[in-house]
Amino acid sequence: MKLDDDDFALMGLPRQFALERAELDRRWRELQTQVHPDRFAAEGAAAQRLAMQWAVRVNEAYARLKTPLSRAAYLCELRGAPINAERNTAMPPAFLMQQMTWREALDDARTQAAVESLDADVTRAEAELLRQAGQCLDVDGDAEAASGHVRSLMFIARFRADVARRIDALDP
Incomplete structure:
Protein backbone atom coordinates (compact mmCIF):
# COMPACT_ATOMS: atom_id res chain seq x y z
CA MET A 1 0.00 0.00 0.00
CA THR A 67 -21.00 7.51 -3.23
CA PRO A 68 -21.96 6.24 -6.71
CA LEU A 69 -21.75 9.69 -8.31
CA SER A 70 -18.28 10.46 -6.96
CA ARG A 71 -17.12 6.91 -7.72
CA ALA A 72 -18.27 7.25 -11.34
CA ALA A 73 -16.60 10.65 -11.69
CA TYR A 74 -13.37 9.26 -10.21
CA LEU A 75 -13.40 6.29 -12.58
CA CYS A 76 -13.91 8.62 -15.54
CA GLU A 77 -10.91 10.64 -14.41
CA LEU A 78 -8.78 7.51 -13.91
CA ARG A 79 -9.70 6.38 -17.42
CA GLY A 80 -8.78 9.64 -19.08
CA ALA A 81 -12.22 11.25 -19.35
CA PRO A 82 -12.36 13.86 -16.56
CA ILE A 83 -15.74 15.42 -15.96
CA ASN A 84 -14.61 19.08 -16.13
CA ALA A 85 -18.14 20.19 -15.26
CA GLU A 86 -17.06 23.83 -15.02
CA ARG A 87 -15.85 23.89 -18.63
CA ASN A 88 -17.83 21.08 -20.24
CA THR A 89 -21.55 21.64 -19.86
CA ALA A 90 -22.56 19.70 -22.97
CA MET A 91 -25.64 17.54 -22.42
CA PRO A 92 -27.96 15.69 -24.74
CA PRO A 93 -30.87 17.84 -25.97
CA ALA A 94 -33.40 15.39 -24.49
CA PHE A 95 -31.85 15.81 -21.04
CA LEU A 96 -31.86 19.60 -21.41
CA MET A 97 -35.58 19.43 -22.20
CA GLN A 98 -36.11 17.17 -19.19
CA GLN A 99 -34.31 19.71 -16.98
CA MET A 100 -36.61 22.47 -18.19
CA THR A 101 -39.68 20.32 -17.58
CA TRP A 102 -38.53 19.47 -14.05
CA ARG A 103 -37.74 23.11 -13.26
CA GLU A 104 -41.15 24.22 -14.47
CA ALA A 105 -42.84 21.45 -12.49
CA LEU A 106 -40.95 22.47 -9.34
CA ASP A 107 -41.87 26.14 -9.87
CA ASP A 108 -45.53 25.16 -10.34
CA ALA A 109 -45.70 22.69 -7.45
CA ARG A 110 -47.86 24.05 -4.67
CA THR A 111 -48.45 20.93 -2.61
CA GLN A 112 -46.30 18.42 -0.80
CA ALA A 113 -47.77 15.64 -2.96
CA ALA A 114 -46.83 17.44 -6.18
CA VAL A 115 -43.24 17.96 -5.05
CA GLU A 116 -42.94 14.37 -3.82
CA SER A 117 -44.27 13.10 -7.15
CA LEU A 118 -41.65 15.18 -8.97
CA ASP A 119 -38.99 13.84 -6.61
CA ALA A 120 -40.05 10.28 -7.45
CA ASP A 121 -39.69 11.02 -11.18
CA VAL A 122 -36.23 12.50 -10.63
CA THR A 123 -35.23 9.52 -8.47
CA ARG A 124 -36.18 7.13 -11.29
CA ALA A 125 -34.19 9.17 -13.82
CA GLU A 126 -31.22 9.23 -11.44
CA ALA A 127 -31.31 5.45 -11.02
CA GLU A 128 -31.39 4.98 -14.79
CA LEU A 129 -28.46 7.35 -15.34
CA LEU A 130 -26.46 5.52 -12.66
CA ARG A 131 -27.23 2.24 -14.40
CA GLN A 132 -26.11 3.68 -17.74
CA ALA A 133 -22.92 5.10 -16.25
CA GLY A 134 -22.14 1.72 -14.71
CA GLN A 135 -22.78 0.01 -18.05
CA CYS A 136 -20.43 2.45 -19.81
CA LEU A 137 -17.70 2.03 -17.20
CA ASP A 138 -17.85 -1.68 -16.37
CA VAL A 139 -19.12 -3.28 -19.58
CA ASP A 140 -18.59 -0.98 -22.55
CA GLY A 141 -15.29 0.56 -21.41
CA ASP A 142 -16.56 3.96 -22.58
CA ALA A 143 -15.44 6.51 -19.98
CA GLU A 144 -16.27 9.39 -22.31
CA ALA A 145 -19.94 8.36 -22.51
CA ALA A 146 -19.95 7.74 -18.75
CA SER A 147 -18.65 11.27 -18.16
CA GLY A 148 -21.73 12.64 -19.94
CA HIS A 149 -23.97 10.62 -17.64
CA VAL A 150 -22.01 11.88 -14.64
CA ARG A 151 -22.54 15.51 -15.70
CA SER A 152 -26.27 14.80 -15.94
CA LEU A 153 -26.18 13.16 -12.51
CA MET A 154 -24.47 16.24 -11.10
CA PHE A 155 -27.38 18.36 -12.32
CA ILE A 156 -29.81 15.90 -10.74
CA ALA A 157 -27.96 16.09 -7.42
CA ARG A 158 -28.28 19.88 -7.42
CA PHE A 159 -31.89 19.71 -8.51
CA ARG A 160 -32.74 17.19 -5.77
CA ALA A 161 -31.34 19.66 -3.23
CA ASP A 162 -33.77 22.27 -4.65
CA VAL A 163 -36.60 19.75 -4.36
CA ALA A 164 -35.67 19.03 -0.73
CA ARG A 165 -35.70 22.76 0.04
CA ARG A 166 -39.14 23.07 -1.54
CA ILE A 167 -40.41 20.14 0.54
CA ASP A 168 -39.03 21.80 3.69
CA ALA A 169 -40.69 25.09 2.71
CA LEU A 170 -44.07 23.35 2.30
CA ASP A 171 -43.86 21.56 5.64
CA PRO A 172 -46.39 23.04 8.10
Missing part, protein backbone atom coordinates in the same frame (compact mmCIF):
# COMPACT_ATOMS: atom_id res chain seq x y z
CA LYS A 2 1.31 3.43 -1.00
CA LEU A 3 -0.13 6.85 -0.25
CA ASP A 4 -0.28 7.62 -3.98
CA ASP A 5 -2.17 4.41 -4.91
CA ASP A 6 -5.52 5.07 -6.54
CA ASP A 7 -8.50 4.65 -4.21
CA PHE A 8 -9.38 1.20 -5.51
CA ALA A 9 -5.85 -0.15 -5.04
CA LEU A 10 -5.66 1.46 -1.62
CA MET A 11 -8.89 -0.22 -0.56
CA GLY A 12 -7.95 -3.52 -2.23
CA LEU A 13 -10.99 -3.43 -4.51
CA PRO A 14 -11.41 -3.92 -8.26
CA ARG A 15 -11.35 -0.73 -10.32
CA GLN A 16 -15.01 -0.81 -11.33
CA PHE A 17 -18.25 1.08 -10.75
CA ALA A 18 -20.16 -1.87 -9.32
CA LEU A 19 -18.98 -2.31 -5.75
CA GLU A 20 -20.41 -4.17 -2.82
CA ARG A 21 -20.97 -1.49 -0.19
CA ALA A 22 -20.54 -4.03 2.61
CA GLU A 23 -17.12 -5.01 1.24
CA LEU A 24 -16.08 -1.35 0.93
CA ASP A 25 -17.19 -0.71 4.52
CA ARG A 26 -15.32 -3.79 5.73
CA ARG A 27 -12.11 -2.75 3.95
CA TRP A 28 -12.40 0.79 5.34
CA ARG A 29 -12.78 -0.46 8.92
CA GLU A 30 -9.89 -2.88 8.44
CA LEU A 31 -7.58 -0.19 7.05
CA GLN A 32 -8.58 2.33 9.70
CA THR A 33 -7.69 -0.24 12.37
CA GLN A 34 -4.27 -0.67 10.78
CA VAL A 35 -3.43 3.01 10.36
CA HIS A 36 -5.20 4.72 13.28
CA PRO A 37 -2.80 7.15 14.98
CA ASP A 38 -3.61 5.75 18.44
CA ARG A 39 -1.87 2.52 17.43
CA PHE A 40 1.34 4.50 17.04
CA ALA A 41 1.17 6.50 20.28
CA ALA A 42 4.25 4.79 21.71
CA GLU A 43 6.29 5.32 18.53
CA GLY A 44 6.61 9.09 18.74
CA ALA A 45 5.34 12.16 16.95
CA ALA A 46 6.74 11.30 13.50
CA ALA A 47 5.02 7.91 13.45
CA GLN A 48 1.77 9.48 14.61
CA ARG A 49 1.95 12.15 11.88
CA LEU A 50 2.49 9.47 9.25
CA ALA A 51 -0.37 7.43 10.68
CA MET A 52 -2.57 10.54 10.54
CA GLN A 53 -1.69 11.01 6.85
CA TRP A 54 -2.67 7.41 6.21
CA ALA A 55 -5.91 7.73 8.16
CA VAL A 56 -6.85 10.86 6.19
CA ARG A 57 -5.97 9.18 2.88
CA VAL A 58 -8.06 6.10 3.73
CA ASN A 59 -11.01 8.30 4.73
CA GLU A 60 -10.74 10.31 1.50
CA ALA A 61 -10.74 7.12 -0.58
CA TYR A 62 -13.69 5.73 1.34
CA ALA A 63 -15.69 8.93 0.93
CA ARG A 64 -15.04 9.01 -2.82
CA LEU A 65 -15.88 5.35 -3.40
CA LYS A 66 -18.95 5.05 -1.19
Whole structure:
Protein backbone atom coordinates (compact mmCIF):
# COMPACT_ATOMS: atom_id res chain seq x y z
CA MET A 1 0.00 0.00 0.00
CA LYS A 2 1.31 3.43 -1.00
CA LEU A 3 -0.13 6.85 -0.25
CA ASP A 4 -0.28 7.62 -3.98
CA ASP A 5 -2.17 4.41 -4.91
CA ASP A 6 -5.52 5.07 -6.54
CA ASP A 7 -8.50 4.65 -4.21
CA PHE A 8 -9.38 1.20 -5.51
CA ALA A 9 -5.85 -0.15 -5.04
CA LEU A 10 -5.66 1.46 -1.62
CA MET A 11 -8.89 -0.22 -0.56
CA GLY A 12 -7.95 -3.52 -2.23
CA LEU A 13 -10.99 -3.43 -4.51
CA PRO A 14 -11.41 -3.92 -8.26
CA ARG A 15 -11.35 -0.73 -10.32
CA GLN A 16 -15.01 -0.81 -11.33
CA PHE A 17 -18.25 1.08 -10.75
CA ALA A 18 -20.16 -1.87 -9.32
CA LEU A 19 -18.98 -2.31 -5.75
CA GLU A 20 -20.41 -4.17 -2.82
CA ARG A 21 -20.97 -1.49 -0.19
CA ALA A 22 -20.54 -4.03 2.61
CA GLU A 23 -17.12 -5.01 1.24
CA LEU A 24 -16.08 -1.35 0.93
CA ASP A 25 -17.19 -0.71 4.52
CA ARG A 26 -15.32 -3.79 5.73
CA ARG A 27 -12.11 -2.75 3.95
CA TRP A 28 -12.40 0.79 5.34
CA ARG A 29 -12.78 -0.46 8.92
CA GLU A 30 -9.89 -2.88 8.44
CA LEU A 31 -7.58 -0.19 7.05
CA GLN A 32 -8.58 2.33 9.70
CA THR A 33 -7.69 -0.24 12.37
CA GLN A 34 -4.27 -0.67 10.78
CA VAL A 35 -3.43 3.01 10.36
CA HIS A 36 -5.20 4.72 13.28
CA PRO A 37 -2.80 7.15 14.98
CA ASP A 38 -3.61 5.75 18.44
CA ARG A 39 -1.87 2.52 17.43
CA PHE A 40 1.34 4.50 17.04
CA ALA A 41 1.17 6.50 20.28
CA ALA A 42 4.25 4.79 21.71
CA GLU A 43 6.29 5.32 18.53
CA GLY A 44 6.61 9.09 18.74
CA ALA A 45 5.34 12.16 16.95
CA ALA A 46 6.74 11.30 13.50
CA ALA A 47 5.02 7.91 13.45
CA GLN A 48 1.77 9.48 14.61
CA ARG A 49 1.95 12.15 11.88
CA LEU A 50 2.49 9.47 9.25
CA ALA A 51 -0.37 7.43 10.68
CA MET A 52 -2.57 10.54 10.54
CA GLN A 53 -1.69 11.01 6.85
CA TRP A 54 -2.67 7.41 6.21
CA ALA A 55 -5.91 7.73 8.16
CA VAL A 56 -6.85 10.86 6.19
CA ARG A 57 -5.97 9.18 2.88
CA VAL A 58 -8.06 6.10 3.73
CA ASN A 59 -11.01 8.30 4.73
CA GLU A 60 -10.74 10.31 1.50
CA ALA A 61 -10.74 7.12 -0.58
CA TYR A 62 -13.69 5.73 1.34
CA ALA A 63 -15.69 8.93 0.93
CA ARG A 64 -15.04 9.01 -2.82
CA LEU A 65 -15.88 5.35 -3.40
CA LYS A 66 -18.95 5.05 -1.19
CA THR A 67 -21.00 7.51 -3.23
CA PRO A 68 -21.96 6.24 -6.71
CA LEU A 69 -21.75 9.69 -8.31
CA SER A 70 -18.28 10.46 -6.96
CA ARG A 71 -17.12 6.91 -7.72
CA ALA A 72 -18.27 7.25 -11.34
CA ALA A 73 -16.60 10.65 -11.69
CA TYR A 74 -13.37 9.26 -10.21
CA LEU A 75 -13.40 6.29 -12.58
CA CYS A 76 -13.91 8.62 -15.54
CA GLU A 77 -10.91 10.64 -14.41
CA LEU A 78 -8.78 7.51 -13.91
CA ARG A 79 -9.70 6.38 -17.42
CA GLY A 80 -8.78 9.64 -19.08
CA ALA A 81 -12.22 11.25 -19.35
CA PRO A 82 -12.36 13.86 -16.56
CA ILE A 83 -15.74 15.42 -15.96
CA ASN A 84 -14.61 19.08 -16.13
CA ALA A 85 -18.14 20.19 -15.26
CA GLU A 86 -17.06 23.83 -15.02
CA ARG A 87 -15.85 23.89 -18.63
CA ASN A 88 -17.83 21.08 -20.24
CA THR A 89 -21.55 21.64 -19.86
CA ALA A 90 -22.56 19.70 -22.97
CA MET A 91 -25.64 17.54 -22.42
CA PRO A 92 -27.96 15.69 -24.74
CA PRO A 93 -30.87 17.84 -25.97
CA ALA A 94 -33.40 15.39 -24.49
CA PHE A 95 -31.85 15.81 -21.04
CA LEU A 96 -31.86 19.60 -21.41
CA MET A 97 -35.58 19.43 -22.20
CA GLN A 98 -36.11 17.17 -19.19
CA GLN A 99 -34.31 19.71 -16.98
CA MET A 100 -36.61 22.47 -18.19
CA THR A 101 -39.68 20.32 -17.58
CA TRP A 102 -38.53 19.47 -14.05
CA ARG A 103 -37.74 23.11 -13.26
CA GLU A 104 -41.15 24.22 -14.47
CA ALA A 105 -42.84 21.45 -12.49
CA LEU A 106 -40.95 22.47 -9.34
CA ASP A 107 -41.87 26.14 -9.87
CA ASP A 108 -45.53 25.16 -10.34
CA ALA A 109 -45.70 22.69 -7.45
CA ARG A 110 -47.86 24.05 -4.67
CA THR A 111 -48.45 20.93 -2.61
CA GLN A 112 -46.30 18.42 -0.80
CA ALA A 113 -47.77 15.64 -2.96
CA ALA A 114 -46.83 17.44 -6.18
CA VAL A 115 -43.24 17.96 -5.05
CA GLU A 116 -42.94 14.37 -3.82
CA SER A 117 -44.27 13.10 -7.15
CA LEU A 118 -41.65 15.18 -8.97
CA ASP A 119 -38.99 13.84 -6.61
CA ALA A 120 -40.05 10.28 -7.45
CA ASP A 121 -39.69 11.02 -11.18
CA VAL A 122 -36.23 12.50 -10.63
CA THR A 123 -35.23 9.52 -8.47
CA ARG A 124 -36.18 7.13 -11.29
CA ALA A 125 -34.19 9.17 -13.82
CA GLU A 126 -31.22 9.23 -11.44
CA ALA A 127 -31.31 5.45 -11.02
CA GLU A 128 -31.39 4.98 -14.79
CA LEU A 129 -28.46 7.35 -15.34
CA LEU A 130 -26.46 5.52 -12.66
CA ARG A 131 -27.23 2.24 -14.40
CA GLN A 132 -26.11 3.68 -17.74
CA ALA A 133 -22.92 5.10 -16.25
CA GLY A 134 -22.14 1.72 -14.71
CA GLN A 135 -22.78 0.01 -18.05
CA CYS A 136 -20.43 2.45 -19.81
CA LEU A 137 -17.70 2.03 -17.20
CA ASP A 138 -17.85 -1.68 -16.37
CA VAL A 139 -19.12 -3.28 -19.58
CA ASP A 140 -18.59 -0.98 -22.55
CA GLY A 141 -15.29 0.56 -21.41
CA ASP A 142 -16.56 3.96 -22.58
CA ALA A 143 -15.44 6.51 -19.98
CA GLU A 144 -16.27 9.39 -22.31
CA ALA A 145 -19.94 8.36 -22.51
CA ALA A 146 -19.95 7.74 -18.75
CA SER A 147 -18.65 11.27 -18.16
CA GLY A 148 -21.73 12.64 -19.94
CA HIS A 149 -23.97 10.62 -17.64
CA VAL A 150 -22.01 11.88 -14.64
CA ARG A 151 -22.54 15.51 -15.70
CA SER A 152 -26.27 14.80 -15.94
CA LEU A 153 -26.18 13.16 -12.51
CA MET A 154 -24.47 16.24 -11.10
CA PHE A 155 -27.38 18.36 -12.32
CA ILE A 156 -29.81 15.90 -10.74
CA ALA A 157 -27.96 16.09 -7.42
CA ARG A 158 -28.28 19.88 -7.42
CA PHE A 159 -31.89 19.71 -8.51
CA ARG A 160 -32.74 17.19 -5.77
CA ALA A 161 -31.34 19.66 -3.23
CA ASP A 162 -33.77 22.27 -4.65
CA VAL A 163 -36.60 19.75 -4.36
CA ALA A 164 -35.67 19.03 -0.73
CA ARG A 165 -35.70 22.76 0.04
CA ARG A 166 -39.14 23.07 -1.54
CA ILE A 167 -40.41 20.14 0.54
CA ASP A 168 -39.03 21.80 3.69
CA ALA A 169 -40.69 25.09 2.71
CA LEU A 170 -44.07 23.35 2.30
CA ASP A 171 -43.86 21.56 5.64
CA PRO A 172 -46.39 23.04 8.10
